Amino acid sequence: MVLTEPEDPAAFKQFEAAGWSRQADSYEQLTGRVTAAAAEALLDAARVGPGLRVLDVASGSGHVAAAAAARRAEPVGIDISQGMLDAARDAHPSLEFMRGDAEALSFGDGSFGAVVGGFVLNHVPRPERAVSEAARVLTRDGCAAFSVWDRPERTRLMGIMSDAIDRAGLDRAVGVPPGPDGFRFADEGAFTRLLENAGLEQVRIGTLHLSVGLQSADELWNGLLGGTVRAAAAVLAASEEDRRRVRKAFDELAAGYETEDGGLALPAVVKIGSGVAQ
Numbered sequence: 701m702v703l704t705e706p707e708d709p710a711a712f713k714q715f716e717a718a719g720w721s722r723q724a725d726s727y728e729q730l731t732g733r734v735t736a737a738a739a740e741a742l743l744d745a746a747r748v749g750p751g752l753r754v755l756d757v758a759s760g761s762g763h764v765a766a767a768a769a770a771r772r773a774e775p776v777g778i779d780i781s782q783g784m785l786d787a788a789r790d791a792h793p794s795l796e797f798m799r800g801d802a803e804a805l806s807f808g809d810g811s812f813g814a815v816v817g818g819f820v821l822n823h824v825p826r827p828e829r830a831v832s833e834a835a836r837v838l839t840r841d842g843c844a845a846f847s848v849w850d851r852p853e854r855t856r857l858m859g860i861m862s863d864a865i866d867r868a869g870l871d872r873a874v875g876v877p878p879g880p881d882g883f884r885f886a887d888e889g890a891f892t893r894l895l896e897n898a899g900l901e902q903v904r905i906g907t908l909h910l911s912v913g914l915q916s917a918d919e920l921w922n923g924l925l926g927g928t929v930r931a932a933a934a935v936l937a938a939s940e941e942d943r944r945r946v947r948k949a950f951d952e953l954a955a956g957y958e959t960e961d962g963g964l965a966l967p968a969v970v971k972i973g974s975g976v977a978q
């Protein structure tokens with residue numbers, strides 16, 4: 701069920717935290733590799749440079765924090781999932797990652813020169829709170845930037861899974877607690893309002909077009925089942941027979957993205973919204 705604000709935000713967060721911990725070891729197979737390709741654009745949008753103290757909200761496996769450190773900024777990552785924190789600490793032992801909730805940051809007002817949130821707004825029950833918290837912990841003139849996926853019609857990398865589930869006649873809401881529409885902020889007006897309502901100024905929405913190369917439909921199928929939470933839930937909960945029907949529809953859809961060398965190339969479109977704290 702799609703809601704503006706879930707009746708039980710704690711249950712939604714628990715579902716996300718547990719789901720991402722389960723996926724932490726397989727995240728890099730596909731999703732992490734694609735989100736990493738959007739890290740530099742996210743840091744540019746937040747004007748991250750040398751010496752800046754940066755909060756990476758929902759740091760996942762740590763790509764964005766690592767890219768910030770490579771710019772000689774001083775990142776701190778927070779994430780709600782213990783599995784993701786473990787993965788980030790393993791991959792980047794010299795960086796700081798802490799357990800935390802994007803909707804209730806444990807930092808004082810004005811603690812960071814920039815806040816970045818890669819693909820988190822579609823995973824929190826109340827994104828308005830997450831953006832308000834980002835604005836609160838920013839210094840005056842500090843910049844916040846968040847990335848979200850564009851709609852499945854354009855981000856075919858994920859869209860072919862939801863279309864395959866629909867084609868197979870399965871209910872995509874099975875196994876998922878009620879929560880907000882994950883693609884709400886693909887709409888630039890909605891994304892702009894979200895940032896402005898949190899008090900951010902000079903709001904901009906940029907678009908990044910990626911083409912994701914894969915060797916086979918198998919790689920895509922396994923990558924999505926091992927690297928997403930809500931998108932994979934209905935398939936993971938399905939019977940063997942239902943799963944086979946989804947897979948058949950998925951293979952038919954994937955065939956439309958075959959390349960000359962027998963691999964696949966799927967578009968993924970990212971919206972990056974940014975604004976400046978006053």
Ligand SMILES: C[S@@+](CC[C@H](N)C(=O)[O-])C[C@H]1O[C@@H](n2cnc3c(N)ncnc32)[C@H](O)[C@@H]1O
Pocket residue numbers: 713716717720721731732735736757758759760761762763764778779780781784800801802803817818819820823824
């Ligand atoms: C799609 S991953 C993105 C990870 C990383 N930012 C990237 O770009 O690869 C979503 C992340 O959001 C985290 N997350 C979900 N809900 C959260 C919350 N309420 N507070 C902090 N992190 C959260 C998950 O644990 C997961 O690591």
